[in-house]
Amino acid sequence: MKKTLLISSPDTQGLVAKVASILYSHHLNIEKNDEHVDLEHNHFFMRTKFSGEIEDSLLLNELKASLHPQAQISLKNEEKKSIIILCTKENHCLGDLLLRHQSGELNAEIKAVISNYEDLRDLSEKFEIPYFCVDTLTNSREEHEQKMLEIIQRFEVDYLVLAKYMRILPPSFVSHFQNQIINIHHSFLPAFIGANPYKQAYDRGVKMIGATSHFVNNDLDEGPIITQDIIHINHTYSWQEMQKAGRDVEKIVLARGLKLALEDRIFVFANKTIIF
Amino acid sequence: MKKTLLISSPDTQGLVAKVASILYSHHLNIEKNDEHVDLEHNHFFMRTKFSGEIEDSLLLNELKASLHPQAQISLKNEEKKSIIILCTKENHCLGDLLLRHQSGELNAEIKAVISNYEDLRDLSEKFEIPYFCVDTLTNSREEHEQKMLEIIQRFEVDYLVLAKYMRILPPSFVSHFQNQIINIHHSFLPAFIGANPYKQAYDRGVKMIGATSHFVNNDLDEGPIITQDIIHINHTYSWQEMQKAGRDVEKIVLARGLKLALEDRIFVFANKTIIF
Amino acid sequence: MKKTLLISSPDTQGLVAKVASILYSHHLNIEKNDEHVDLEHNHFFMRTKFSGEIEDSLLLNELKASLHPQAQISLKNEEKKSIIILCTKENHCLGDLLLRHQSGELNAEIKAVISNYEDLRDLSEKFEIPYFCVDTLTNSREEHEQKMLEIIQRFEVDYLVLAKYMRILPPSFVSHFQNQIINIHHSFLPAFIGANPYKQAYDRGVKMIGATSHFVNNDLDEGPIITQDIIHINHTYSWQEMQKAGRDVEKIVLARGLKLALEDRIFVFANKTIIF
Amino acid sequence: MKKTLLISSPDTQGLVAKVASILYSHHLNIEKNDEHVDLEHNHFFMRTKFSGEIEDSLLLNELKASLHPQAQISLKNEEKKSIIILCTKENHCLGDLLLRHQSGELNAEIKAVISNYEDLRDLSEKFEIPYFCVDTLTNSREEHEQKMLEIIQRFEVDYLVLAKYMRILPPSFVSHFQNQIINIHHSFLPAFIGANPYKQAYDRGVKMIGATSHFVNNDLDEGPIITQDIIHINHTYSWQEMQKAGRDVEKIVLARGLKLALEDRIFVFANKTIIF
Incomplete structure (x- = not known):
């Protein structure tokens, strides 16, 4: 063993x-x-x-x-870890993790998927993963956070994976999961922090776009970086095409970051990662 | 023809x-x-x-x-263009261009090298390129700019190449050379604008470092991006090692950007480049 | 329009x-x-x-x-093209295309999935794509080919996509689909032609592994290359880990190659591609 | 210490x-x-x-x-190692190493440059490195090898660096320098072994070209691989342009491989490298 x-x-x-x-x-x-x-x-x-x-x-x-x-x-030990995936509407990161889970490549059990929308219920349930929608229309901010925590606490999970979860998690929530929340940021941090980084990148006329997987701390987009990668683009890309192209690097970089965590390869220290 | x-x-x-x-x-x-x-x-x-x-x-x-x-x-037409290289103390970008010039790979005549220090005179003169030092100790800001302009105007040049020229060019100077000044920025813009981007990158714990070649406009680091690239790094790099590793991507990205300009492949429009 | x-x-x-x-x-x-x-x-x-x-x-x-x-x-015109996917047992390329199809990102209709095994029926049918298994145990070589052709001819398809279809298609079959069959080769062609390229790559001690999408001609692995990419690896990878890591580059490179075909960007000439 | x-x-x-x-x-x-x-x-x-x-x-x-x-x-210990560079006519790899040597970045003393032509004498001597030409016109095969060995034995060297040395070293020569000869191969081995790999790559219509630094054993191009990298190209490249573009990746990959050797990071075992 x-x-x-x-x-x-x-x-x-x-x-x-x-x-x-x-x-x-x-x-x-x-x-x-x-x-x-x-x-x-x-x-x-x-x-x-x-x-x-x-x-x-x-x-x-x-x-x-x-x-x-x-x-x-x-x-x-080498037992499979347990994770919960949080997502919103885009299917590429969630779907990619579900496929890796199905093939046995992902050394983890996906215990549940939680979203603020219903859009990905069908995809999640296709793969027999329980889906919980905690919407932000009928729930107040406090109710939303409370319900999320309740669902998560039903399971014993090692990591929460934000697979394009497009809502900022409040510090009170994050504080429960120190170095346990892994996010994919749709940019090469620290450039283009905040909303619509592809539009920002388009306006700046950049020649490559990237993605960053990182742990989530209290400050949005400021947690320890796990891994990053980029793809080259050119002037023919609209920001929508940049976003579409960006999905490929997002899902790969998120899966890589999660794999490193699941293999117990990451230390977090001084807001950075040491990765063996 | x-x-x-x-x-x-x-x-x-x-x-x-x-x-x-x-x-x-x-x-x-x-x-x-x-x-x-x-x-x-x-x-x-x-x-x-x-x-x-x-x-x-x-x-x-x-x-x-x-x-x-x-x-x-x-x-x-296909005549060789003329360029002047500006540099400070680091030899990797200047040396790389001098070698390309010597082998005939660089489709340009290097008319002169101008620096604010004497450090690279020897290297430049090894390759028989006239070297002009306009220091900033004995020259006032106005004298410095004036002397630089005088030297440049002795030659008819198509492009000024900032090969790690570590001094900000004032708008009055830049205004003479619209879309004619090509800089290498030691980062993947727009991240880490300003001084010592490698120290900034180290402190942020990034997993890749990059370089950007771009035209220089009035705002430092804000001109149209020509080309960018990155290399992957890890936690074992000190910021000095990041800087050292960064030199390789800097010199390649600067040479690529210059090559595109020399081949008349770049349009500048709306602070972006269209590159054919 | x-x-x-x-x-x-x-x-x-x-x-x-x-x-x-x-x-x-x-x-x-x-x-x-x-x-x-x-x-x-x-x-x-x-x-x-x-x-x-x-x-x-x-x-x-x-x-x-x-x-x-x-x-x-x-x-x-801009009408969606029709494709049929051929696969064997591995789910990563098929699953990736099904997800892109579901999100509307793939500008094509997947008409059917055909395999020589039953393994991926469940995945395919989750996404409501008809699945046909033509096995090679009960079918002779001629029957197999004949049944494949019959199924394909029920649909009007623009491209056949070999999403890790691990069986060599005979020239008599290929001849029906000139420049219409897109394969993902699990290596950077022309290295490691043939079976188990990951084992070959491991034995050679390479430091990167790649994938190539290409049109299929009569000679296996010799058709016009559409696109290629690589990932870096190191001595800690067993060939099984290389294979696992290779899946990420395989699925991305296949999807990129198919996208170029679906957007009518590829010319084939002299066993090469011109891609606009 | x-x-x-x-x-x-x-x-x-x-x-x-x-x-x-x-x-x-x-x-x-x-x-x-x-x-x-x-x-x-x-x-x-x-x-x-x-x-x-x-x-x-x-x-x-x-x-x-x-x-x-x-x-x-x-x-x-951390003392600078001693190297001799072998080259033929192309200046990019030799020049790159001379520049790194000059700036102090290369943690080695370049004791001499040996070539089968006079072409790079001027470049070498610009940087005050002794240059020895052992031509293959006036020297027989045996004389050539003997003279090379004599020159090398005047110095105590840790590594011989083949910086685009376009001549095959005979086994009798190589046997003197087990795991001490580092070559840059102008391709991603094991593809395109042998002469003019760029022409081979052009004819095959590949979409990327690479370079490999490796130790030289008796079999040409078959020694343990140290490091590899690639650049993407497209249909607009003639093989001459591929060769020109390839120089950038060749010089970087050679310098990286040499750096790893100089830092005592490489083990060779079973015709592979383990690199820490």
């Missing part, structure tokens, strides 16, 4: 030696080990994938006793 | 027919014809590369008589 | 003038005109998008009378 | 622990640690960058005593 050990700690000498020795003493076999020191903040990150048999609590206790008191240590 | 006809005009019916018929009546042979209509502004752009013998003034007069009174018509 | 005129002809002087003048004489308005001359073969290609009212046969006859006797002239 | 420890060894349990503990026992501080296990060959690779004071032989002996008898262990 394979497990992944994640350690984020103030840097001190001998960290790799201590961790590796503890693993070795239990006859655990390191298959992949990545390590990074943020020299600006003197902070240490380590991701170790190992095989072998060990009781989680035993290993964690031993590591805690041996490492820095402020070290954050977690141990992940 | 090959020539390139460039027409930018309010759109009216029959423009292609009129132009093509005039060329045909003189037994000129169209080798490549590109056309674009900006439907937002109802404006027409056409670039026609043709072979055959014709007196320029004859053709231009005939076209002027036939087309819209506000049409801008120009005729380019 | 907008139409697209496609002309492929031995090059002669005055072609653009003749065509544009005929269009102008009928008060048709050229919105986009692209032209290319293959100087190696002295062959002319022109794609003209125009608006205005004209009877197709009238315009075509006038053009035929005016142009070279070997000129190939066709006129396309 | 920083050093880099490289270990390539049959995989056994506890390797990371053993190495890290030895480093820790000498109060050495690991700044970056990368590790990979090739599960196909059960082989372990580790690159550890550390700071602190230690006598090289002491550390190496201790590691050798502790690790697998077949483990290959080496220790690199």
